[in-house]
Amino acid sequence: MKALIKLEEAALFLLGIYFFSQLDYAWWWFLVLLLVPDFSMIGYAFGNKAGAWAYNFFHHRGVAILLYLAGMYYSSQLLQLIGVIWFAHSSMDRMFGYGLKYENGFKFTHLGEIGKN
16 A cells, blocks of 8 residues: 555656646756755754644645645746645655654654654
8 A cells, every 4th residue: 555655646746747847947946946845844843743733734735736726826936836846845755655744753644653664
């Protein structure tokens, strides 16, 4: 089952790359911005609860899709870019086993404990 989930996340990551290719940004922007959502881990400096909330918010694909759609509605490539990066990053993280976090610590995710097979 884990292989199937990783395959699905890889497909969603590729979808994010496709949507990025439809924007008028140079490809290096994708590479530079791809890890920006991980700055949300700074929330863990304020405890596990704050860290999990910040991490989960900035890795929630629903928010990413809403931003992208708002960018389409308002003809804002910047909002679309933020949504695409957010979406692609979240899919990439899940492809590597980094799921949404539980409040009892960073390594406890909805995909299982990080570091355990």
